[in-house]
Amino acid sequence: MSGTTTGAEGAALGYEQARDELIDVVRRLETGGTTLEESLALWERGEELAKVCRRWLDGARARLDAALAEPGDEPTPSG
Numbered sequence: 001m002s003g004t005t006t007g008a009e010g011a012a013l014g015y016e017q018a019r020d021e022l023i024d025v026v027r028r029l030e031t032g033g034t035t036l037e038e039s040l041a042l043w044e045r046g047e048e049l050a051k052v053c054r055r056w057l058d059g060a061r062a063r064l065d066a067a068l069a070e071p072g073d074e075p076t077p078s079g
Contacts, residue, residue, distance in 0.1 A: 013049075013052050014056075015052075015053060015056035015057070018049045018052040018053050018056070019049075019053055021045075021049055022046055022049040022050060022053065025042050025045055025046040025049065026046065028042055029042050029043065029046070
């Protein structure tokens with residue numbers, strides 16, 4: 001593994017997969033016991049995974065905002 005996420009690889013990762021791997025990276029960094037080089041590689045991987053998660057969350061927010069902005073989908077008051 002190169003430690004970096006290419007555009008295609010990042011797009012292929014689902015939110016949950018990226019989040020779970022990011023949790024593992026953070027846990028490994030917090031635990032310590034790695035060399036400086038390994039720690040740097042983990043940090044870089046974590047940054048890439050965080051970007052993947054952010055893209056997923058931004059996309060979900062945009063979809064939610066678009067759905068809420070659509071006219072005619074609002075319930076009509078009865079009475």
